[in-house]
Each structure stands twice: as structure tokens, then as C-alpha cells.
Amino acid sequence: MNDIEKLGFDKWFRNKIDPAKLENLKIARVISVNKNSFVVSAGFKDVYADLTGKFLFNTDSSLDFPTVGDWVYAQFFDDDSLAIIHDIFPRKSLLKRKTAGKKIEYQRIAANIDTAVIMQSLDSDFNLRRLERYLVIVNESNITPIILLSKSDLVSADEMERKKNDICKIMPEIKIITFSNNIINDIENIKTLLTPFCTFCLLGFSGVGKTTLLNNLIHQELYKTQPIREKDGRGRHTTTKRELIVFENGAIIVDNPGMREIGMLSIDSGLDETFNEISEKSKHCRYSDCTHTIEKGCAILHAVENGEITKERYNNYIKIYKESLYHDMSYFEKRQKDKKSGN
Numbered sequence: 210m211n212d213i214e215k216l217g218f219d220k221w222f223r224n225k226i227d228p229a230k231l232e233n234l235k236i237a238r239v240i241s242v243n244k245n246s247f248v249v250s251a252g253f254k255d256v257y258a259d260l261t262g263k264f265l266f267n268t269d270s271s272l273d274f275p276t277v278g279d280w281v282y283a284q285f286f287d288d289d290s291l292a293i294i295h296d297i298f299p300r301k302s303l304l305k306r307k308t309a310g311k312k313i314e315y316q317r318i319a320a321n322i323d324t325a326v327i328m329q330s331l332d333s334d335f336n337l338r339r340l341e342r343y344l345v346i347v348n349e350s351n352i353t354p355i356i357l358l359s360k361s362d363l364v365s366a367d368e369m370e371r372k373k374n375d376i377c378k379i380m381p382e383i384k385i386i387t388f389s390n391n392i393i394n395d396i397e398n399i400k401t402l403l404t405p406f407c408t409f410c411l412l413g414f415s416g417v418g419k420t421t422l423l424n425n426l427i428h429q430e431l432y433k434t435q436p437i438r439e440k441d442g443r444g445r446h447t448t449t450k451r452e453l454i455v456f457e458n459g460a461i462i463v464d465n466p467g468m469r470e471i472g473m474l475s476i477d478s479g480l481d482e483t484f485n486e487i488s489e490k491s492k493h494c495r496y497s498d499c500t501h502t503i504e505k506g507c508a509i510l511h512a513v514e515n516g517e518i519t520k521e522r523y524n525n526y527i528k529i530y531k532e533s534l535y536h537d538m539s540y541f542e543k544r545q546k547d548k549k550s551g552n
Contacts (some may be wrong), residue, residue: 210529211301213236213237213238214252214406217461218238219406222503227282231282233284234283235285237249237292238284239276239278239491240455241314241453242275242276249281249292256291256292257293258283258293261294265511268316273423274304275294275297276451278319278410281296282296282297283295287329300321301323302331302351302352304347304352306471307473308472308489315474318465319410320454321434322355322408323409324353324409325343325347326462327344327357327412328357328359329357329413329417330360330418331358331364331372338521339524343471344380345476346481347412348478348482349475349478349479350479354376355386356383356385357399358385360418361388361395361419362389362391379483386444390422397427398537400458403462404460405460406459406460408462410462426456427456451465453468472536473529473532480526480533484526487518487526490508
């Protein structure tokens with residue numbers, strides 16, 4: 210196995226290689242990003258990298274920039290101590306969301322992810338509606354989700370089972386693992402999920418125990434943890450940048466800062482897959498342009514009335530749908546203005 214295969218370069222990417230580019234460039238993976246400064250690796254060491262002027266000039270959208278997990282064509286200099294990124298490989302997947310706040314733009318979370326590990330704690334952080342939001346952006350990217358429920362030592366067995374059942378009602382096939390960072394056997398069980406040379410992405414709000422889990426998995430205190438605020442049970446952001454980590458067994462994981470806001474932008478298939486029972490009902494609405502809010506003959510509203518779909522799940526579906534629709538329109542208008550101004 211060569212160096213880049215150890216970083217997850219598999220058959221899918223080998224079939225995308227442009228041989229002409231390999232005459233002067235090497236294949237590398239983006240390990241971390243800090244604005245427009247990057248760290249890349251061709252499998253043997255991490256190297257600081259910048260983008261070429263041509264790359265910057267030809268970039269049309271924020272999605273065109275490299276992100277953690279991307280494979281790139283790079284030129285290495287000074288005994289492989291510096292690199293220049295010339296181009297990006299086609300992406301197998303791209304995990305993204307709307308940028309936080311009022312700005313209507315995409316934020317790249319990570320690229321070429323095989324499995325997204327969505328983490329919630331079983332105590333005050335547990336929130337089905339927030340979980341649905343995570344599942345929408347994961348399913349939109351055609352990434353396999355796994356759910357980790359932390360702090361199992363802080364709740365009763367009955368409460369833990371009830372919360373697992375609540376998740377199974379909305380995603381019957383999804384894998385759910387409960388654990389405590391204080392129980393060694395639980396950590397060892399999670400390790401069995403981490404397949405060598407596959408790329409995982411760790412998602413979750415601050416305070417759910419992501420950083421502690423990473424430290425436990427690598428058996429080192431490489432990442433600082435911060436205390437939970439007593440007033441609301443939430444944590445401060447421990448991780449401040451996205452970073453790709455290779456474990457001893459060869460598994461690859463992207464750690465992310467905790468996300469307080471999961472904004473929606475262009476989420477068609479992700480919404481349908483996450484709310485599949487609602488999507489199926491919509492096919493039986495009387496009107497093809499049904500908004501599922503006020504129309505007579507709306508199969509979704511009928512299902513809510515007779516208890517087939519919970520009001521909470523329906524309300525979250527409508528909220529996410531309207532949010533995405535609004536942001537899509539705003540993004541389209543922004544792109545049109547940018548094109549007219551030459552940006």
C-alpha cells in the first residue's frame with residue numbers, strides 16, 4: 210500500500226486521476242484549513258500549502274475552494290517543506306451547510322467523507338429536532354450516518370432506551386451506539402466502528418464529549434477539553450478548526466468545531482430521505498404544488514391530524530423546507546449580482 214492509500218485514496222479516486230497533471234504535480238490530501246492557508250499531506254508528512262493565483266482567479270464560489278478531506282494536485286518545494294495547490298480532485302462527497310449568521314453562502318465542512326458520526330449526549334443536549342437537521346445535511350451529501358449517544362452513565366437504562374426508540378421511529382435503519390467516555394469497554398466498542406482507510410467525520414454541538422472521545426480513542430491528551438457551563442449545560446468550543454486525524458488502525462476522522470447553528474441551503478434529497486414518510490405522503494396530495502400548510506386534500510396534513518406523523522416532526526420538516534427555500538432564493542440573487550459586477 211502506498212502513502213496516499215493510507216490516507217484514504219481508493220479505487221474511486223484512482224479512476225479520476227488526470228495523468229497529464231502528474232508529470233509535475235503530486236497527489237495530496239488536505240489535512241487542515243485556516244482561511245486560505247492549508248496543510249496537506251502526500252502520506253509522509255504534513256506540509257503548509259497555498260493556492261496558485263490562477264486557482265484564486267478562476268474560483269467562482271466558496272464551494273470551489275479546498276476543504277479538509279479534499280484530494281488535490283500540489284507542487285512541492287524546498288525538500289517538501291512547502292506546497293502549492295493547483296487543482297482539486299472530483300469529490301466523492303461534500304458535507305456543507307449555510308454559513309452561520311445572516312450571510313447567505315455555503316460553508317464547507319469536509320469533503321470525501323464515507324461515514325458521518327453524529328454525536329449527542331443523553332442528558333440535556335438530547336434533541337430530536339436538531340438531530341433531524343444533522344441528518345438532512347448528511348443525507349444530502351449521500352454520506353452514511355451513525356449516531357453516538359454520549360454520557361450514558363448519567364441517565365437511567367429506561368430513559369436511554371426511550372431516547373433510542375425515539376430515534377428509531379424517525380430513522381429505523383440507522384445505527385445507534387450509546388456510550389460513556391468513562392467506560393473503557395464503550396470506547397473499545399466505538400473503535401470497532403472505525404474501519405481502516407475509511408474517512409469519518411465527527412459532528413455535534415459543543416459539550417457532548419467529542420474532544421474527550423477523541424483523546425480516549427488516541428490514548429493521548431492531544432486536545433484540550435473545557436468545562437460545561439452550569440447555567441445551560443452547554444460546552445464552549447473546544448475544537449477551533451477542522452482537522453483530519455489518522456488513527457493507529459488506519460481509520461481517518463475529521464474533527465469539527467461544535468456547531469451552534471445548522472443552516473439549510475439547497476437540501477432536496479437530504480430532506481426527502483430524512484423525512485421519508487412525509488415525502489411519501491406528499492405524493493398523494495390532491496395538488497401537485499401543495500405547500501402542505503393550508504390546502505384541503507393535503508395528505509401530509511391529514512397524516513398529522515390522525516397521528517401518523519407527529520406535529521413536532523411535521524413542524525420541523527416545514528421549518529427546514531421554508532428555510533432552505535428562502536436561502537436558495539437569496540443565494541441565487543446573490544450569485545446573479547456577483548456575476549453582473551464581475552465578482
